[in-house]
Amino acid sequence: MAMVGGLRTIVEITAKSEEQLASERAFLEAERVWLVHKDGFAAAGLLKDDGDVPEGKVRVQLDYNGDIIEVEEDDVERANPTGFDKVEDLAQLRYLNESSALHTLRQRYGNSLIHTFAGPTIIAINPMAPLSIYSDKVIEMFKECKIEDMPPHIYTVAATAHRDMLLSRKDQSIVLMGRSGSGKTVNLKHVLHYFAVSANNPKTGLFTPDRVQAISTLLEAFGNTRTIINANATRFSSLFSIDFDPSGQIASASLQTMLLEKSRVVRRPDGEPNFNIFYQMLAGLDTQTRLELHLDNLSDPNLFMTPLSRSEDKTQAAAAWGRICTAITIMKITPQESFVLWSILAAIYHLGVASVARGNLGKTQFAHPEAAQRAAECLGTTVDELTRSIFQGNTSSSTLNRKLRSTDKDSANLPDGIESLEAFVMGLYQDTFNTLVFLINRAISTNASAHNSILVVDAPGFQNSSTCGRYQGGTFEDLCHNYVQERLQLMFHERSISSLHDKYIQEKLDCDLDDLDELPTPAPLVALIDKQAGTRVSQSNLASADRRGLLWLLDEEALFPGATDESFVERLLLQYNQRGCEDLLKKGPTDKQFVLQHFQGTNPVLYNANGWLQASREDGAVKAASVQLQDSSLKPVSELFCASRGPGAASVSGSIAGLEGNHSLRRASSIRRGFTTGGQMGMKRHSVALQVKFQVDTLMEQLRRTKSQFVHCFIPQHNSGLCDVKGGLNITKSNGSVNSNPSEEILMNVPLVRSQLRGAQILDAVRLHKNGFPESMNYSEFWRKFRTLGHEDAMKIQPTLGEMKEAVGSLLEFIDLDKSTARLGNTQGIGHSITRRFIHFERRDQ
Numbered sequence: 001m002a003m004v005g006g007l008r009t010i011v012e013i014t015a016k017s018e019e020q021l022a023s024e025r026a027f028l029e030a031e032r033v034w035l036v037h038k039d040g041f042a043a044a045g046l047l048k049d050d051g052d053v054p055e056g057k058v059r060v061q062l063d064y065n066g067d068i069i070e071v072e073e074d075d076v077e078r079a080n081p082t083g084f085d086k087v088e089d090l091a092q093l094r095y096l097n098e099s100s101a102l103h104t105l106r107q108r109y110g111n112s113l114i115h116t117f118a119g120p121t122i123i124a125i126n127p128m129a130p131l132s133i134y135s136d137k138v139i140e141m142f143k144e145c146k147i148e149d150m151p152p153h154i155y156t157v158a159a160t161a162h163r164d165m166l167l168s169r170k171d172q173s174i175v176l177m178g179r180s181g182s183g184k185t186v187n188l189k190h191v192l193h194y195f196a197v198s199a200n201n202p203k204t205g206l207f208t209p210d211r212v213q214a215i216s217t218l219l220e221a222f223g224n225t226r227t228i229i230n231a232n233a234t235r236f237s238s239l240f241s242i243d244f245d246p247s248g249q250i251a252s253a254s255l256q257t258m259l260l261e262k263s264r265v266v267r268r269p270d271g272e273p274n275f276n277i278f279y280q281m282l283a284g285l286d287t288q289t290r291l292e293l294h295l296d297n298l299s300d301p302n303l304f305m306t307p308l309s310r311s312e313d314k315t316q317a318a319a320a321w322g323r324i325c326t327a328i329t330i331m332k333i334t335p336q337e338s339f340v341l342w343s344i345l346a347a348i349y350h351l352g353v354a355s356v357a358r359g360n361l362g363k364t365q366f367a368h369p370e371a372a373q374r375a376a377e378c379l380g381t382t383v384d385e386l387t388r389s390i391f392q393g394n395t396s397s398s399t400l401n402r403k404l405r406s407t408d409k410d411s412a413n414l415p416d417g418i419e420s421l422e423a424f425v426m427g428l429y430q431d432t433f434n435t436l437v438f439l440i441n442r443a444i445s446t447n448a449s450a451h452n453s454i455l456v457v458d459a460p461g462f463q464n465s466s467t468c469g470r471y472q473g474g475t476f477e478d479l480c481h482n483y484v485q486e487r488l489q490l491m492f493h494e495r496s497i498s499s500l501h502d503k504y505i506q507e508k509l510d511c512d513l514d515d516l517d518e519l520p521t522p523a524p525l526v527a528l529i530d531k532q533a534g535t536r537v538s539q540s541n542l543a544s545a546d547r548r549g550l551l552w553l554l555d556e557e558a559l560f561p562g563a564t565d566e567s568f569v570e571r572l573l574l575q576y577n578q579r580g581c582e583d584l585l586k587k588g589p590t591d592k593q594f595v596l597q598h599f600q601g602t603n604p605v606l607y608n609a610n611g612w613l614q615a616s617r618e619d620g621a622v623k624a625a626s627v628q629l630q631d632s633s634l635k636p637v638s639e640l641f642c643a644s645r646g647p648g649a650a651s652v653s654g655s656i657a658g659l660e661g662n663h664s665l666r667r668a669s670s671i672r673r674g675f676t677t678g679g680q681m682g683m684k685r686h687s688v689a690l691q692v693k694f695q696v697d698t699l700m701e702q703l704r705r706t707k708s709q710f711v712h713c714f715i716p717q718h719n720s721g722l723c724d725v726k727g728g729l730n731i732t733k734s735n736g737s738v739n740s741n742p743s744e745e746i747l748m749n750v751p752l753v754r755s756q757l758r759g760a761q762i763l764d765a766v767r768l769h770k771n772g773f774p775e776s777m778n779y780s781e782f783w784r785k786f787r788t789l790g791h792e793d794a795m796k797i798q799p800t801l802g803e804m805k806e807a808v809g810s811l812l813e814f815i816d817l818d819k820s821t822a823r824l825g826n827t828q829g830i831g832h833s834i835t836r837r838f839i840h841f842e843r844r845d846q
């Protein structure tokens with residue numbers, strides 16, 4: 001019966017009224033096309049060629065002014081009949097091409113339909129304004145709904161992951177990708193909220209909506225900041241693991257964080273502030289605590305931050321502080337523990353005032369001992385001890401850094417020892433952040449047995465410094481975040497393109513996949529960044545075997561006393577530039593600059609390696625900060641920091657927090673061993689560059705074991721991430737003026753969305769999905785489920801395994817299934833051609 005229901009669904013979606021058919025016929029006869037141009041695309045009619053149009057050209061009549069022009073054949077793409085307008089899935093388009101996809105996205109976006117399925121993935125465009133499509137009521141509606149009836153929505157992604165996990169008993173993951181400001185973190189919050197509402201176990205109350213809100217508030221305070229393109233940019237990567245019991249209720253949850261941009265505490269791009277928490281704390285702290293932490297006078301110059309001066313900024317920060325205090329209570333963080341956190345932040349503030357100077361005997365010391373005294377009190381130590389920890393600890397890398405800086409004009413005015421002070425402060429902040437993660441995990445993790453997990457990943461978005469007006473080039477931190485996005489994109493490519501492609505070949509399925517062999521992949525650029533020497537990228541390219549990736553080169557150069565940022569760039573270019581890699585790497589305008597062709601060349605980023613050698617060499621003072629916190633004479637400080645560096649956290653370089661609570665990881669001890677070793681290798685060599693690689697490996701290894709759903713978040717405008725401060729729908733016109741009436745202006749910047757669509761290779765994946773047979777079912781399983789639909793004799797036979805393919809073939813003949821919708825594979829079984837409903841027609845019967 002179920003199969004019949006499924007067949008009926010097919011008939012329903014293919015049946016059209018006479019009127020619709022007539023309009024489609026008229027449309028097709030007129031040969032509607034899109035003329036592609038640099039600003040977008042224009043609707044046109046393709047005119048008949050009477051033999052007078054030169055080869056390679058076609059003649060079109062533009063709809064908007066009636067002009068008839070000859071254009072390049074390649075600049076014209078078939079348009080779809082109007083019945084396809086606003087389709088929910090790009091795979092449903094009859095003519096799948098970039099302009100039609102963009103037209104669909106734009107039409108949907110203009111109608112506040114920000115989500116669109118794209119075959120195996122989903123696109124979510126930042127609406128730049130609050131929408132009423134998220135609420136507990138809507139979640140309840142989704143919970144009641146069959147997956148196949150759900151519209152494209154972030155809740156559908158969460159619901160599908162949950163349903164698939166329960167059906168397959170396999171771990172799932174939801175991967176949020178995209179540029180900075182595209183809405184990844186907002187979507188992460190919606191996904192977590194969905195699980196908190198739909199799967200929280202009321203008996204444990206572990207993962208309630210209140211707690212999800214509190215976790216977001218705390219993470220955004222400590223790990224977010226305003227950047228030039230996002231008013232609330234995330235500056236760390238996170239992996240939430242929601243662990244479920246067999247009934248699908250939440251048994252436990254945990255958070256891992258990595259790649260915190262800790263350098264932001266001490267220096268950052270021009271015009272960008274420190275992490276939110278500093279301003280919020282300084283604006284909101286009550287008088288008593290302020291006095292205890294010596295934060296009553298904030299007028300002294302500070303190396304690390306400038307307190308807020310505008311009264312509206314202070315009011316906003318104070319309001320945020322109120323939310324932080326509520327969040328602290330919800331997460332059951334005790335007043336004593338929170339006081340410890342504020343003490344360390346206060347110490348960082350005081351160290352910024354203390355600064356560095358050269359003493360009478362040529363020794364490096366604090367320039368303002370009274371501020372150093374305040375810092376020492378907050379940390380539970382003495383100024384002497386602090387001086388020793390910072391300036392006389394492991395000086396080997398500091399000495400190297402000093403040598404480097406002596407050749408660096410920008411740093412010529414900085415006193416000796418500044419690197420060590422900065423490193424100490426970064427260490428303090430990293431440990432404080434890790435401790436916050438520990439406190440969050442303490443509230444949401446349990447030892448209850450969890451059968452399966454759903455992992456949710458959010459990382460800082462891709463950022464091109466030139467498109468944000470920083471023409472001097474991207475920083476090392478930009479490179480790290482962009483590298484994470486490339487790795488996620490590579491995984492998307494492997495899962496949605498190359499593995500399907502390989503499967504079709506292996507199954508000898510006959511489908512229209514001619515040009516797929518030539519599809520670009522992110523693999524070469526990822527290798528250029530992280531390949532260890534000696535590993536070959538491809539069989540055909542033996543020469544690549546001895547090339548080291550950028551991070552390895554940086555690691556090597558950082559250890560070499562005579563090396564400079566310029567010599568690092570020179571080595572990089574030498575290795576790659578002369579061997580036909582221009583499509584990956586190019587020389588920049590100066591000796592410290594180079595260009596990486598991210599996302600298959602769709603997003604070239606100019607990087608500036610100024611300070612990279614220093615950034616990649618971990619100063620001993622970072623470790624000294626950890627030791628200082630654990631050895632503090634203030635018992636609450638030492639207790640909290642010792643507890644937070646449990647055996648798990650300490651084993652992976654201290655820069656990945658929260659490993660110990662992760663249930664899915666506990667089930668995979670081999671992976672855990674693997675990356676622990678890698679992390680230690682990076683740590684042993686004090687190499688920040690290698691730690692970056694190993695941290696991302698850790699993340700990817702965990703994802704690899706799951707079935708992933710990818711959410712591609714798009715920015716519709718360059719300033720999307722600033723919509724909260726600029727007012728949602730103010731669109732900047734190309735001449736720089738602002739139009740507050742969006743109906744007059746195109747809401748979506750088409751070339752910008754086009755470049756995201758291309759860079760993410762979404763249409764390639766959709767095409768493979770649409771023209772191929774992505775879903776498959778084992779022959780025996782198919783026979784068991786559907787043989788009742790066959791001839792009555794079919795009920796009587798029990799084919800052997802060898803006869804199964806033939807039996808299934810006969811069954812399909814008997815039920816007269818449209819031949820284009822399924823194929824009999826070589827080894828596996830039957831593949832279903834795509835539309836979402838086809839897939840679900842199969843799944844519903846399971």
Ligand SMILES: Nc1ncnc2c1ncn2[C@@H]1O[C@H](COP(=O)(O)OP(=O)(O)OP(=O)(O)O)[C@@H](O)[C@H]1O
Pocket residue numbers: 126127128129130131178179180181182183184185186187230231232233234235459460461462713720721722723724
């Ligand atoms: N679904 C949405 N509904 C309403 N506003 C949104 C939505 N998605 C994004 N925004 C707006 O865009 C801003 C930027 O979004 P968000 O911080 O989530 O981007 P991101 O991709 O996580 O950026 P980054 O990578 O820099 O951390 C948000 O502060 C919010 O104002």
